[in-house]
Amino acid sequence: MTERDAIRADTxxxxxxxxxDEQLSRVLExxxxxxxxxxxxxxAQGLLCAEEVVAEHALPGFDQAAVDGYAVRSVxxxxxxxEPVQLPVVGEIPAGSRQPRRLQPGQAVRVATGAPxxxxxxxxxxxxxxxxxQAKVTVQRSVPSAAYVRRTGEDVQIGDVAVRTxxxxxxxxxxxxxAVGRSKVLVYPRPRVSxxxxxxxxxxxxxxxxxxxxxxxxxxxxxxxxxDAGAEVSRVGIVPLDPKRLRETVEGxxxxxxxxxxxxxxGGATADEVHAALSDLGGIDLHRVGxxxxxxxxFGRLGPDSVPTFLIPAxxxxxxxxFEVMIRPLIRAARGTRNPxxxxxxxxxxxxxxxxxxxxxxxRGQLLRDESNGEYLVQxxxxxxxxxxxxxxxxxCLINVDEDLTEVAAGEQVKVTFLAQRA
Numbered sequence: 117m118t119e120r121d122a123i124r125a126d127t128x129x130x131x132x133x134x135x136x137d138e139q140l141s142r143v144l145e146x147x148x149x150x151x152x153x154x155x156x157x158x159x160a161q162g163l164l165c166a167e168e169v170v171a172e173h174a175l176p177g178f179d180q181a182a183v184d185g186y187a188v189r190s191v192x193x194x195x196x197x198x199e200p201v202q203l204p205v206v207g208e209i210p211a212g213s214r215q216p217r218r219l220q221p222g223q224a225v226r227v228a229t230g231a232p233x234x235x236x237x238x239x240x241x242x243x244x245x246x247x248x249x250q251a252k253v254t255v256q257r258s259v260p261s262a263a264y265v266r267r268t269g270e271d272v273q274i275g276d277v278a279v280r281t282x283x284x285x286x287x288x289x290x291x292x293x294x295a296v297g298r299s300k301v302l303v304y305p306r307p308r309v310s311x312x313x314x315x316x317x318x319x320x321x322x323x324x325x326x327x328x329x330x331x332x333x334x335x336x337x338x339x340x341x342x343x344d345a346g347a348e349v350s351r352v353g354i355v356p357l358d359p360k361r362l363r364e365t366v367e368g369x370x371x372x373x374x375x376x377x378x379x380x381x382x383g384g385a386t387a388d389e390v391h392a393a394l395s396d397l398g399g400i401d402l403h404r405v406g407x408x409x410x411x412x413x414x415f416g417r418l419g420p421d422s423v424p425t426f427l428i429p430a431x432x433x434x435x436x437x438x439f440e441v442m443i444r445p446l447i448r449a450a451r452g453t454r455n456p457x458x459x460x461x462x463x464x465x466x467x468x469x470x471x472x473x474x475x476x477x478x479x480r481g482q483l484l485r486d487e488s489n490g491e492y493l494v495q496x497x498x499x500x501x502x503x504x505x506x507x508x509x510x511x512x513c514l515i516n517v518d519e520d521l522t523e524v525a526a527g528e529q530v531k532v533t534f535l536a537q538r539a
Contacts, residue, residue, distance in 0.1 A: 477517035
């Protein structure tokens with residue numbers, strides 16, 4: 117039985133579905149951003165900066181050679197544009213030298229890349245422009261003032277904002293923080309997400325299921341999806357459908373999470389039992405959402421900190437689609453991401469698709485690119501059945517079908533949501 121058939125069987129005619137957009141708006145309003153923490157820059161990669169990092173030191177901090185060569189006054193080598201110029205070499209400055217040196221008119225000093233320039237020098241003649249001699253160098257090409265020189269503050273000046281609030285700290289930002297002398301930075305930590313699978317029929321993957329038992333797929337798949345979204349994940353694993361134990365488990369996770377996800381707690385009698393077990397922790401709304409797969413879902417804010425808590429279907433395919441549509445944007449918003457949504461593009465269908473009227477379809481697809489004209493093409497995968505997890509593993513996008521459509525013909529344009537790209 118597909119999810120569509122199951123919903124028809126247990127949903128009375130005329131049931132009022134809440135729209136996807138309305139449900140998502142309710143979810144995003146509940147986003148809880150963790151309090152900023154100060155961490156070493158080596159631990160900040162991938163996090164969002166929570167402060168304006170103002171440079172207290174210029175970058176570079178002194179005039180320095182950009183290449184190996186000879187520090188000179190540009191005026192002294194200007195004639196080299198017509199005929200070679202010879203200059204006495206009065207010393208050598210390696211990178212890291214802290215000994216001040218003064219250049220006199222008509223002289224040259226040999227310098228290494230990164231070495232501080234001597235006083236009065238305003239240019240560097242690359243070694244390739246000379247005969248390379250160490251006592252008296254012959255300069256064969258002239259250079260203008262400031263040539264092959266990194267000026268003080270050329271990259272960052274004192275008072276400049278090196279990293280801004282809300283910037284994602286990547287390798288370049290870590291390098292810039294180090295370059296301006298910051299060993300620590302204030303960041304928004306990854307939101308903590310707890311994943312719980314509910315069901316007496318579940319067994320962990322290291323056990324052999326008996327008749328009537330199935331592997332716990334959801335806690336593993338959803339934990340991976342949450343990590344991909346940028347969360348710090350606690351995979352709680354399987355909790356039997358025992359009201360007291362379930363309540364205690366969820367209550368404990370509320371104290372150490374910004375998001376709690378209970379897979380197997382939506383739809384049918386199980387949803388009623390889970391809802392009753394958690395009812396004194398706060399309100400969870402079990403209103404059906406106009407989407408498929410995954411219309412059966414619950415959402416609320418539980419515990420003293422009003423932690424966003426989801427009840428999602430037991431079916432792994434439906435659970436992952438609900439995660440993608442509802443939970444991933446919440447995690448991204450909790451991280452402080454400016455746009456928590458995945459990229460959506462227009463694509464032309466290569467095969468027809470069917471959907472359920474009144475519910476927005478999220479169908480698996482393979483997104484392609486027509487190299488001749490750059491147009492996006494999308495090939496639907498599998499059928500509309502909610503149980504087909506293998507086709508989701510092959511998918512790199514979700515085909516969005518509007519609520520008022522039941523069929524979309526091949527060749528028509530549809531909205532397509534990018535999923536994570538393969539490496």
